[in-house]
Amino acid sequence: xxxxxxxxxxxxxxxxxxxAAALAAEPDVEVAAAGSGxxxxxxxxxxxxxxxxxDVLLVDAELGNLAPQTxxxxxxxxxxxxxxxxxxxxxxxxxxGAVRAARPSVRTVVLAEKxxxxxxxxxxxxxxxxxxxxxxSLQRLLAVIRGVLRGETHLPPALLTGALRELxxxxxxxxxxxxxxxxxxxxxxxxLRCMVAGLGRKAVAERLFLSPHTVRTHMQNVxxxxxxxxxxxxxxxxxxxxxxxxxxxxxGLAGDVVERGGxxx
Numbered sequence: 001x002x003x004x005x006x007x008x009x010x011x012x013x014x015x016x017x018x019x020a021a022a023l024a025a026e027p028d029v030e031v032a033a034a035g036s037g038x039x040x041x042x043x044x045x046x047x048x049x050x051x052x053x054x055d056v057l058l059v060d061a062e063l064g065n066l067a068p069q070t071x072x073x074x075x076x077x078x079x080x081x082x083x084x085x086x087x088x089x090x091x092x093x094x095x096x097g098a099v100r101a102a103r104p105s106v107r108t109v110v111l112a113e114k115x116x117x118x119x120x121x122x123x124x125x126x127x128x129x130x131x132x133x134x135x136x137s138l139q140r141l142l143a144v145i146r147g148v149l150r151g152e153t154h155l156p157p158a159l160l161t162g163a164l165r166e167l168x169x170x171x172x173x174x175x176x177x178x179x180x181x182x183x184x185x186x187x188x189x190x191x192l193r194c195m196v197a198g199l200g201r202k203a204v205a206e207r208l209f210l211s212p213h214t215v216r217t218h219m220q221n222v223x224x225x226x227x228x229x230x231x232x233x234x235x236x237x238x239x240x241x242x243x244x245x246x247x248x249x250x251x252g253l254a255g256d257v258v259e260r261g262g263x264x265x
Contacts, residue, residue, distance in 0.1 A: 002028065003028055003029065003030050004028055004029050004030070004055050004056065004145065004146070004149065005030050005031075005032075005047070005052065005053065005054045005055050005056075006020075006023055006029060006030070006031045006032075006054065006055065006056045006057075006058060006145065007031075007032050007033070007034060007040060007043055007044065007047075007054045007056070007057050007058070008020045008023070008031060008032070008033040008034070008058045009033075009034050009035075009036075009037070009039075009040040009057060009058065009059040009060060009063060009092075009095065010033070010035070010058075010059075010060040010063065010111070011035050011036060011060065011063055011064050012060070013035060015134075016033040016034075016035065017033055019033075019058070020032065020033040022138055023138075023141075023142070026142065029142075029145075032054075036063070037063060037091070037092075037094065037095040037098070040057065040059070040095060040099075041095075041098060041099070041102065044057075044099065044102070044103050044106065045102075048103065053103070053105070053106070054103075054106055055106065055107065055149060056106070056107045056108070056109060056145050056148065056149065057095075057096075057099055057106050057107070057108045057109070058109050058111055058141075058145075059092045059095050059096060059108060059109070059110055059111065060092050060110075060111050060112075061092045061093070061110050061111065061112040061113075061116070061119060061123070062092065062112070062113065063091055063092035063095060064091070092110060092123075093110075093119065093122050093123055093126050094126075096108050096110065096123055096126040096127055096128045097126035097127060099127070100126060100127030104127075107129045107130075107148040107149060108127060108128045108129060108130075109128065109129060109130035109131070109132055109141075109144055109145065109148060109154070110123045110128050110130065110131045110132070111132055111133075111134050112131060112132070112133060112134060113133070113134050113135075114133070115133065115156060115158060115159045117159060117161075117165065120155065120159055124153075124155075129148040129152070129153050129154070130144045130147070130148050130153065130154035130155065131154070131155050131156065131159060132144050132154070132156075133156065177237050177238075177240040177241035178241045178242070180225065180226050180227065180237065180241070181226070181237075181238065181241040181243060183225050184222060184225055184226075187208075187218060188218055188221055188222050188225070189243070190208060190246075191204060191208070191215065191218040191219060191222055192222050192234065192238050192243060193238075193243060193244065193245055193246045194207060194208070194245075194246050195219070195222070195231055195234060195235055195238070196235050196238050196239065196243055196244065196245040196246075197245030197246045197247075198245070199246070201215050201216055201219065204219075207246065219231070222234055226238075
């Protein structure tokens, strides 16, 4: 019998262990539990290394940045906590995106205490395959787990309309943002990417071999064309338009976004 390997990620230890134990009672399900995003990623990494990768991730929508806790049901090996200083996604939606990027074969289902169309839409955009209320029956959860493994996407009917509305609205905002970014000159787009990376005026000048005064002018032009009044607003709009940052790890490029009176310093 092919076994389904499930990882429960929830910082409420009693809930995580109880759910893991209930799922492990199924003859074809093997379960582990982790109490934080970093612990979950480490667990997924270890499983893949040992050739026993996980199939489904059940992640709490309200996952917080608490100290990692790991437990396993039905006596699988204990998952080690992340090494000191290691960072990782602290909230549930960020974890969904991180898992999608690192382990695209893993199907992710979000567990939520209440229906939230906006959060459900963000979860779907991040790569989630399902959304299940925490007060659902175990049989309902098992049906979703098996469904996402067949390539299905599961969303409660009561949440479907709201989530679709959020997705369409987000797409509209993204399209409008893309049009604004398209109005920038190539040099202004370079400056915007530096702003997205968090570089201040001096760092941008060093990277692009321009004078700080010229960079300031470009930044002001970027704000004007995007119709915003601050660097942070420009960065948010750029992100919606899919503009990525320049490589911030190049030598001498570290810097902070600094604003004085809403204008880039």
